[in-house]
Amino acid sequence: MIKMKNIRAMCLSGLFLVAAFANNSAFAKEPVSKSFVGSSAIGQHDTTAYHLNKSATKGEKRFAHEWKGAKWHFATAEQRDLFAANPDKYSPAYNGFCSNALTLDEGLIRTDGTVWHIFGNQLHLFFAERGRVRWVNGDYDKLKKEADDAWKIELARFK
Numbered sequence: 654m655i656k657m658k659n660i661r662a663m664c665l666s667g668l669f670l671v672a673a674f675a676n677n678s679a680f681a682k683e684p685v686s687k688s689f690v691g692s693s694a695i696g697q698h699d700t701t702a703y704h705l706n707k708s709a710t711k712g713e714k715r716f717a718h719e720w721k722g723a724k725w726h727f728a729t730a731e732q733r734d735l736f737a738a739n740p741d742k743y744s745p746a747y748n749g750f751c752s753n754a755l756t757l758d759e760g761l762i763r764t765d766g767t768v769w770h771i772f773g774n775q776l777h778l779f780f781a782e783r784g785r786v787r788w789v790n791g792d793y794d795k796l797k798k799e800a801d802d803a804w805k806i807e808l809a810r811f812k
Contacts, residue, residue: 686750704743716730772788
């Protein structure tokens, strides 16, 4: 006969297996360009400020919002709430990874939020100014398609 103690142990073992499976890469979140320490997205820049103020503005920790496993910082509580209500509208393309690097098959290159450009309504971040210039002077539709295709490949690695 199975003792109650053994049943509890089996249940706990089952819970650990479920937890391990849930943490498996099959359930991994999309990657976000964030710092190694503190998980701050895009160099703590306020992603709404690019759209609203046309500037790269540092956010404050007290106005942080957790999204996609990263801490997104904002200059004001109002801007944080604006992002929280519609993150897809304000978040950068490719979750803040360098748009240009994706087109060059360089993979997911982190950005710090200082080199940027808005194409249409979409914020794109770049590792270096030369990448931004390449996009501004290049065929945007072609570059975007190349980056989109590379992004899909990168995302597949997290599934």
